[in-house]
Each structure stands twice: as C-alpha cells, then as structure tokens.
Amino acid sequence: MLEIKNVKRVGSDQLESLFIAEGKIKGWNLSEAATETIDGKGATVAPALIELHAHLREPGQEQKEDLASGLAAAAAGGYGTVVSMPNTSPVVDEPGIVATLIQKAEKLGFARLKPAAALTRGQKGETLADLAALKEAGASMFTDDGRTNENANVLRRGMEYASGLGLLVSVHAEDATLRQDGVMNEGVVSHELGLPGNPAAAEAARVARDVEIALLTGARLHIQHLSTARALEIVRQGKKAGAPVTCEVCPHHLTLTDESLRGFDAMYKVAPPLRTQQDAEALLEGLLDGTVDCLATDHAPHTQAEKEKDLLEAPFGIPSIEVAFPLMYTRFVKTGKISLEKVLDLFTVGCAKVMNWETPSLEAGSVADVVLLDLDQARAVDPKTFKSKAKFSPWAGEELYGWPTLTLVAGKVAFQN
Amino acid sequence: MGNGVKHLLDFQGWTVEAIEGILETADVMKEVLERPVKKVPALQGITVCTAFFENSTRTRTSFELAARRMSADVLTFAAGASSLSKGESLRDTIETLNAYKVDAFIVRHHASGAAHQVARFSGKSTINAGDGRRAHPTQALLDAYTMLKEFGKLEGLKVTIIGDILHSRVARSNAELLSLMGAQVTLCGPATLLPRELARDNVKVTTDIQEAVTGADVVMALRLQQERMNGGFLPSMSEYALTYQVNESLLERAKDHAIVLHPGPMNRDLEISGSLADSARSRIIAQVEYGQAVRMSVLYHLLVGKK
Ligand SMILES: [Zn+2]
DSSP states (O other): OEEEEEEETTTOOOOEEEEEEEEEEEEEOSSSOOOOEEEOOTHHHHHHHEEEOOOOOOOTTTOOOOOHHHHHHHHHTTTEEEEEEOOSSSSSOSHHHHHHHHHHHHHHOOOOOOOOSSSOOOOOOSSSSOHHHHHHHTTTEEEEEOOOOOOHHHHHOOOOOOHTTTOOOEEEEOOOHTTTTEEOOSHHHHHHHTEEEEEEEHHHHHHHHHHHHHHHHHHHHHHSSSOOOOHHHHHHHHHTTTTTTTEEEEEEHHHHGGGGGGOOOOOGGOSSSSOHHHHHHHHHHHHHSSSEEEEEOBBBOOOOHHHSSSSTHHHHHHHOOTTHHHHHHHITTTTSSSSSHHHHHHHHHHHHHHHHHOOOOOTSSBBOOEEEEEEEEOEEEEEGGGGOOOOOOOTTTTTOOEEEEEEEETTTTEOOO | OSOOOOBBSSSTTOOHHHHHHHHHHHHHHHHHHHHOOOOOTTTOOOOOEEEEEEOHHHHHHHHHHHHHTTTTEHHHHHHHGGGGTTTTTTHHHHHHHTTTTTTEEEEEESSSSHHHHHHHHOSEEEEEEEETBBOOOHHHHHHHHHHHHHHHHOOOOOEEEEOOTTTTTHHHHHHHHHHHTEEEEEEEEOOGGOOOOBBBBBBBEESHHHHHHHHHEEEOOOOOOOHHHTTTSOOHHHHHHHHHHHHHHHHTSTTTOEEEOOOOOOBTTTTBBBHHHHHHHOOHHHHHHHHHHHHHHHHHHHHTTTT
C-alpha cells in the first residue's frame, strides 16, 4: 500500500492522504499502515492528464522523438495516458506495428500508450486500413492526422466501419486545396510578412463537410486541433443539430497568435496555423460553453536543425506536452478566466468521454493514474530540462505555475520531481 | 556616420532621418562612380559575403561591384553551385560562412524572413537582397532615389505600383519605404494578386487600374511570373496584358511629367509595353545605374565604423 500524504483535493485547503494499492485507488485518509509513503508537500492532486494527440515519431523518426523520450515527457507533463498519432515512417497502418509500440511502451514505465492507427493505408486517403485487425492489436482510434482526408466518401466509409467496431475517427480538418502551400494564417500579418497564407476558411469549409458526414452516418467523429472561430461555430451548430461530433483545442492556439511569426522564427510554424486574437478568444469561449470537449497538445517534436530552416522549408509543429498544464493554469486559471476544475476536466474527463473510456477519478476503485500539481511555486520554462528530444519552446523563459511534481500510472511512479 | 542601425532587412524600425542619410550619401557615391578611378577605401579590411540562395545575377553583380568599389573583400556564396546548403539548415550554412570571418552578409533567399534568420544566426550586419515575397529594401531605396532625382522630393508624390502585388517583395518594400517618406502609394492588380490587407494610411489598394494611374507622378510595373497561370491566379497572359499592361494610353491619365519604373527583368509587351519602356518617360536604365550608388551608400552606412 502506497500513501501519498499532505496533498490537497481540488477546491480544498485541507491536507489529506490518498491510498493506493494494486494499481487502484484504495481510498482517502485510511487508518491502514502504508508500506511506502510519498510526501506530497501540499501539492494539489488530480487524476493524471490524458493526451489524445501526440506525435511520438517512433517508428522511423527517432531523431525527433521516440517512445522513451516522448512518454517520459508526457509523464513529466502530468499525463498518464497518451494517444500517439500514426503519421510515422512507416505509417502505423499494420497491426504488427501497433502491437510492437504497445509492448515497447509497457516496458518503459512512463505514460501509458494507446496508439492511434491510420484510417487509410499509408494515410493516403484512398483505401481503408484493416481497421478490425488494428483494433484487435490495440489501436485506440483511427486517424490520418498529418494528412487531410480529401476524399469525403472514403472518410464516410471509414467512419461507418469504425463505428461498427466501437471506435471513433478523428480528422485533421483542413481543405488542402484551399490551404495550398500556406505556412501561416492568411491575414494582415501573412500579407505584410509576404508568407503564403492558409485561410481560416480552409478549416471551416472542411469542418462543415465533416459535420455533415457525421450527421449522415451517425458515426462518431472527433475533430482535431480546432483553430478558428468559424470552424468552432460550425461545430457548435452541428452539435445542436445532433451530429455525433467532438473536438479538441490545443494550448498553443489559445495562447499564441499569428503575430508571433513577425520575428520569422519557424518555431511558430504549426498546422493548423496560429490564428488571430479573435480566434483565440473564441476558442476560449468554446472551452467555457462546452463546445470544446477536451484539450490536446498536438505535441510535435522536431530537431533543432529542422526548425532552423527557412520558413518555407521548416516542418510544422510545436512541442508542448511538458508545459501544457502549467501554461493553461497560469494563463487562464490564475487570471480568473476559467476555473481549475474546468481546466482539469478538459485535460482528463473530457478526453476520456471523447474516447468512451472509464471516467478518471480519485475515488476508491478507480485506476491509480494520479498527478500532483504544484500550484503555488512559479518556475520558468527551461527547454534544456525537457525530457522530450525537442529542446525548444515558444514559452521558454516564461514563469509558470502548476508544474507536475509526481505522476503515477496504475499506481507506479512514472515521473517524480 | 553611424545611425545605430546594424541591418537592412526591411524598413521596420527605420526613421525618416536614417533613410534620408542613405539617400544623401548615394549622391556622393554617384559622384565617385563618375570619376576615372571608381574606387574609395571606405571598406578596406572588411569582408562582405553575398549569400545567394536564389539566383539573381543582376542583384548580386550590383552588390558585389558596390562592395568592391569601396575596397571590401567579397566572399561569394551561391547555393546552386555549392555543396553547402543541400539538406543543411539555413543556420548551419550561415555558421559555416561566418567561420570565414565575414563582417556582413548580403542575403538573397526564396523564403520570406530568411534575411531576418541570417541576421539572428550570424550576429553580423545583414542586408536583405530580396527574401521571398517579403522585402527588397535596396530596390525600394534605388526606386526612391530615382524619384528623388526626378522630383526633388518624395513627400506628396503619388506612386502607383501595378501587377502581382501578392508575390512582390518590391511592392512591399516600396509601400513601406515610400509611405514612411510621405508619398501616397497605390497598389493595383487583379484581385487574385492583390492583398487588400496591405492598405493603410498612405497606401491604397485597388483593382481599378484607370483610377490607380489617374494623377500619378510615378507608375511602376512589376514583373509577372509565368507560374501565375499554373497557380490559377490568372486566366491567361493575354488577358492580363489587356487589363493590366502599363502602356502609353494608360499613362495619359497620369500627370504630364509622370515617369515609368520597372524593377526588371522586363517581360516586354506583357506587363509593360516595349515602346513605353524605351520612351522618354522611362527611367528603367537610371534605376540600374542608381542602384549601385545606393548600395554603396547602404554598405557605407551599415559598415563604416562598425569594424
Ligand atoms: Zn494535425
């Protein structure tokens, strides 16, 4: 039996003890003797965070990240479970790859891995992958993220087939013919900087199409990394109309805008792109009114050298899994824009609901995926200390509160600081 | 001299006084170029690297000649002809060149912002010789200088730039510089090639070429790339020429003294009629000539006393 003493529950100042045994929560403030004790030192305790959208780059791009670095980074960010994206090299479209990833991750002892598999072979958007076999091997969802699903009929069939398996399809919703070669949001800033723009309409148009397919099929659809006010409004309307649609928003789309590109630093090049302040505010509104179901990071590590290429050539992506919670907490909870309960919900319960997983909880009987959060002491973001191989961050140097001090996955320590 | 400016990347952060300083010194340099011995020792001991990741013989020649006429050593780097740069990050390439003890970089690159990155990675004085669609500040300076020689002032001039504004670093830099100097700039082209977001106090944006040219002191035609057809920006070259060609009949709407500019190289009888380019209104050759004096002046302002 493990006792975590001197921890606070959300919304309480009382120091209590959480007891864990055999990977499960045993209860609060028990009188039984613990064989092991961890002093929480006044940290706030919550269910470990769930990540529905991380790029761990294995297999094939281990110079950017691998399971060990990515899952250690996740644990350091307070995550107990990670859904990895299948746009690796090779693409995760074979059951054998899914099985291998899960086996490898289990041995590591960091965050738990629930790999997503490709919806279509090679993520080419043409023919469906062997979805049933992929599910059998442990795939948690299907997505062609990294690519956009241009063929609406293939997406329709994929969603129908996946729903028969009880799994959802998630989509990178962007019309590639409208997006063109855009490297940033199309607008005043892109035109001033002379960089090819990606219009907000590319996302809205595609979201509208996909919401219609969800209405048509009744099959579950999850929309990834929503970045625009317009697309969010379409999801809002779609939900009202009964479309079985959920969506996620990323911390970088809430905290950064296209103005960040003015220094021509490719670190801020991300897909979908950083949008305007109005978009960021609309997304926050979406978190508050429940249109947005969960927060996901779209953690996208690259090597420093790749990000030091010119803006046309540098790859898309911001690594953020280690700072996501402190960033959201500092920017939005500490400033009173959103409650701690709500933010935690978006990082945990909201994600589980999207996936139709057991609701994360600290009540007796729940899986002991637990995080301790230090809400009182600020610490500057220092990319050099990242467990991720991507040692750069748009928030480098920013003083943040809410750093995880301990992450338990099924009762075992996955991260401790 | 020394106005405290280290780079010429675009005109963000530049003052009217600093720009006037460069335009004034260009007069001195122009005079140097008229001497029998066209050389001054101002940049002796300074090494300038022309880092051209995109081909442009004209611009590179103009810069290199400008640097040599001021006695600088010139290190030439052209991405196409070198093993450097393929697959290498921009930073690595620049650091390698930097290892040759370069004092300043003159950068040409197909990506907007590359010159800013070079300035950051090298820590050396950096001159943008054209980056993507972003900026081509020495072109704008030589255009401004050409206008100054013609009209004696920039303030209040009505300058109309016609063509592919969307992809044009020349248009962006001219709009930035001329509006800062008090000129009225009108950007004109077909809607597919005209970002309305560039409009501001002294910069108008319109698709109406007749209106755009009316009362103009200066009309500048921009080069139209053949690729714009494939990109679906335009139905055809002939339709473009029919609608947006800068020619004699269009110029009737401009002021009597109006001059015509073109950053080159020209597609004769496409964006500009050949006869107008050769006419008394044309200052296209003067632009090239002044370009060298202006670039010498820029090098002087950024590098003298900086070593
Ligand atoms: Zn994506």
